[in-house]
């Protein structure tokens with residue numbers, strides 16, 4: 001699928017992985033609505049992107065994915081400004097075992113809120129053109145990160161939600177593909193702030209550091225390229241892309257259906 005003229009919405013776009021994917025989508029010709037709770041970072045990023053890609057191709061919208069109201073308002077504004085929505089990157093996420101209910105609300109419920117709100121604009125059943133939704137999970141969505149049980153649970157849940165929505169979309173005729181991105185450790189603010197966010201598992205910080213050293217860091221470009229592959233390859237639906245320093249591959253899950 002060519003991205004020229006396509007419209008994308010990216011949550012958590014102001015920094016880290018969301019910012020990298022936003023830039024790659026713009027480089028490939030898409031228009032991007034950048035949604036983030038951090039207005040300062042979002043607005044200053046858009047100033048930079050405007051100079052590179054043109055003002056008509058970017059839009060910053062302040063949006064907290066914990067709020068269904070804010071998500072709906074932001075998606076409506078994005079659709080009105082750019083003429084529909086073709087791509088959603090549900091990426092906003094936090095790692096905070098202390099404020100674990102907020103972690104569930106952002107990492108899992110934010111993805112559900114975003115997906116349902118996007119379907120109002122994207123589903124062929126509600127007058128949309130179809131398209132693709134990419135949800136950011138993690139390597140911790142495929143295996144346990146011992147210092148972060150709640151974070152691990154949210155990321156496993158994102159994988160399950162994505163795969164079930166992919167099947168629901170086919171069975172319902174939404175015309176929307178759903179795929180999940182599972183990066184290993186990436187050098188971002190979320191990664192750097194880990195030690196103060198482990199709550200009752202703070203004593204496992206050193207072990208987590210060792211795990212990160214064992215796995216190594218994934219390059220941001222590799223993560224963004226994996227997301228782009230799932231957007232542009234129209235055969236990909238219900239797929240999970242694992243991106244670690246040693247492995248860049250779609251995950252094979254066992255099937256329990258005879």
Ligand SMILES: NC(=O)C1=CN([C@@H]2O[C@H](COP(=O)(O)OP(=O)(O)OC[C@H]3O[C@@H](n4cnc5c(N)ncnc54)[C@H](O)[C@@H]3O)[C@@H](O)[C@H]2O)C=CC1
Pocket residue numbers: 011012013014015016017018035036037038041063064065066091092093094095106136137138139182183184185186187188189190191
């Ligand atoms: N950094 C890492 O090692 C990995 C990160 N991930 C996932 O990637 C995604 C992005 O994380 P990073 O780029 O590393 O983090 P980051 O902290 O660099 O960026 C996260 C962005 O999300 C925004 N955000 C946070 N809460 C929000 C909310 N309630 N509403 C809207 N925006 C919000 C932040 O303001 C920030 O701009 C997350 O879902 C994270 O779980 C997955 C695997 C590895």
Ligand SMILES: CCCCC/C=C\C=C\C(=O)C/C=C\C/C=C\CCCC(=O)O
Pocket residue numbers: 095137138139140142143144145183184185186190191192194208209211212215
């Ligand atoms: C300095 C320590 C950093 C700690 C964690 C910071 C960010 C983590 C973000 C993630 O999304 C997790 C990334 C990778 C998880 C790694 C391992 C999971 C275990 C997989 C397995 O055992 O199969």
